[in-house]
Amino acid sequence: MSGALVHRTVHEVVAAAPAGVLYGLIADATRWPLFFPPCVHVEQLDFDGTRERLRMWATVGDTVKSWVSSRRLDVQRLRVEFTMDPPAAPAESMRGVWTVEPLGDRSRVVLEHFFTVSGDNPADVARVEDVTAANSSIQLDRLAAIAERWTRLDDLVWSFEDTIHVNAPAEPIYDFLYRAADWPAELPHVTLLDLVEEEPGVQVMSMGSLSVDGGTHSTESIRVCFPGARRIVYKQTRSSPLLTAHAGEWSIEPDETGVNLTARHYVLLDEANIEQVLGEGTGAVAAGHHVRDALGQACLSVLRYATQYALGSVHVL
Structure with a gap:
């Protein structure tokens, strides 16, 4: 090289927001799936x-890529x-650098990338430049839009979880959550589900389901599965009209009397659609x-059916 x-x-x-707000959004990368x-x-x-050091998963074109990002934060x-x-x-x-520059009641964010290409083929250089430009524009535009709502973010960003404790083995519960392609036969509220797993542990999923009020809706998600840790994390790429973004996690944590099953959610409300929907x-x-x-309610239902499946597996054995 x-x-x-x-x-x-x-x-x-340039965003109409304090520099500290913009820097905080850049520095807290664990919330980037929402933003x-x-x-x-x-x-x-x-x-x-x-x-x-961060392990990151992101869409690059039609594929999901993963890499380690080493970062140095200078507040x-x-x-x-x-x-x-x-x-x-x-x-x-x-490599690259984010720089935030205060401009009175506004701030400028500059995102620089420095890269090399093996052989320096002009077509390959242009390809990297095009992908970098597209992703940088998306990131910066969304960063500015989020930052300019900084006084309302506490009301728009929500995180919550539900946990149930069951006396059942962890392995078949994880198996139930992982084999989402079988959910239409297992879960009454799931009407259809299409799942593709071209790379082990990375699933692209489309799901149709019934809501609590009897209506129908469809979502699309990317799931990253960690069988050793018995965790599945996901990001919805098409969600409810009420949400700008929705990420979540299924986790299974054994203890001395069974397992704790947790469904976690991180959502960003779509402020423009709230009154139209509700x-x-x-x-x-x-x-x-x-x-x-x-x-x-929806995720607790999934966890209860996963528990029934696990207990049934134990009885069969």
Whole structure:
């Protein structure tokens, strides 16, 4: 890689928000699935207060890519430097930096990328530039839109979970959650489900289901499965009209008397659609409670059926 030509791209946006708000959104990468459409899931591997390593999953075109991002956070200079390992082909190396610049009551965010391409083929360079430009524009535009609602974000961003404790083995419960393709035969509210798993542990899923009020709706999700940890995380790529973004997790944690089954949700409300869906005068807080109740009931139902499946498997054995 020594001697390879380093290419640089620069993209920026100006947002009507304080610099500290923008820096905070950039620094807290674990919330990126809610804020950036291409981002599917982020796992923080380690963090010492300044340097961190993240495992990231994101859509790149029609595929889901994963890499480790090593980052250096500089809150004093409002900068976040990063390196991708491995970068998406045909890039041979990829690093960059986010910089936030205060402009009075506004702020500028500059996103720079530096990359090399093996052989420096012009078509490959152009391809990396095009993908970088597209993703940077999406990220910066969404970052500005989120930051400009910073005074209302506490009402628009919701996180909640439901846990049940059952005396059942963890393995068949995880198996039930993992084999979502079989859910139409197992879950009364699931009417159809299409699942593709081209890469082990990464599932692309389309699901049609009945809501509590008897209506029908469909969602599309990307799921990342961790069988060793008995976790499945997901990001909905098509969700309810009430939601701008929805990410979640199924987790199974054994204890001395059985297992704790938890369904976690992280949602960003679509402020523009609240009154259209729930009626005139409905505010963000009421909408958040509505979403919390609906998602909680649906996922508790899945966990109860998973428990029945596990207990039935034990009885068969």
